[in-house]
Amino acid sequence: MAKTKYKAQFYPGNTLPAKNRRRFLDPSVKLEKLRDVPMDDVVKILGHRVPGSDYATIHPPLAEGNEPDCPIRALVEPIEGAKKGDRIRYVQFTDSVYWAPIVPYVRAQMYMWRFRGIDTGTLSGRQIIEMRERDVEKVAKELIDGETFDTARTGIRGATVHGHAVRLDENGLMFDAWQRFRWNAKKGEVEYVKDQVGVPLDKPVPVGKPMPEKWLKEHTTMFRADGVDMRDDEEVMRQNLRIHTLRTKCGFKPFDVKED
Helix, strand or coil, rough: CCCCCCCCCCCCCCCCHHEEEEEHHHCCCCCCCCCCCCCHHHHHHHCCCCCCCCCCEECCCCHHHCCCCCCCHCCCCHHHHHHHHCCCEEEEECCCCCCCCCCCCHHHHHHHCCCCEEEEEECCHHHHHHHEEEHHHHHHHHHHEECCEEEEEEEECCCCCCCCCCCCCCCCCCCCCCCEEEECCCCCCCEEEEEECCCEEEHHHEEECCCHHHHHHHHHHCCCCCCCCHCCCHHHHHHHHHHHHHHHHHHHHHHCCCCC
16 A cells, blocks of 8 residues: 655635735745844843853753653754753843734644744743753844744743833834833844843844834734734634644544544
C-alpha cells in the first residue's frame, strides 16, 4: 500500500485576513523583513543579560554530560541553547486591536510551525515565548525585524502588558502603562526607553518607523466588523462553528458525537 504524503492545511478561508494567516503559518513562506535592529539592541530590550556577557547556564553542555541512553534524545536534535545548557528566558509581544499585523493566538500557531524548542502561551492581548536564552534572542530579533511586528501597533512587554484594546495616542502608538516606547518626532520613528519589564535603558533604542495604515490593513490577520468581518468568510465561519460546536458537545456528552 502506497504511503500518502501529509499536506498541512494551515487555515481555511478566502478573505485577506485568512490568506495572511496562511502565509504566517506556512514555514515554507519567507516573511518580509522590514528593518534590521542590531542584536545588542534586541538584548537590551529583552533585559535578561548585558550585551556581550556570557550566557548563564543551568546544566553542563550536553556533550560533556553523562545522561542515560534515551531513544527520543537520539531522534531529536537539540537547539543550540540546550546544547550549551542555557537557562530559560522569554520574550512577550502585545498586539493592538487597531490593525496590528498579527493576533496572539495566530502567533502561537505560527511559532509552533516555524520554531523549535519553544514553550508558548496565549492570553488576551499578548503572547509569550519561552526558550533557551541564546535561541530566544535570535527568535526575538527575527520577529522584531519582520512583518509580524509593527513598531507602533506591536509592543514588547514582559509585564503590565495591558493596553492592546485602549485607543491609540496622537502618534498612532498603542497605549502602554509603563511607557516603554515613545515617538521620536525628529526622526519620525519609535524608540524604546525601557526594557520589556519597564527598567529604564541607558539610552533609547530605535526600532524604526511605523508602517502606514494602508499597509497594516493589507497585511493584518485580524477580522474586524469595520474591516473584513469573519462572517463574510463562509469557510472560516463554517470551520469555527464546527470547532466550537464539537468542543461544547464533547465536553457535555462526548459519546453522543457521531461525526467521523
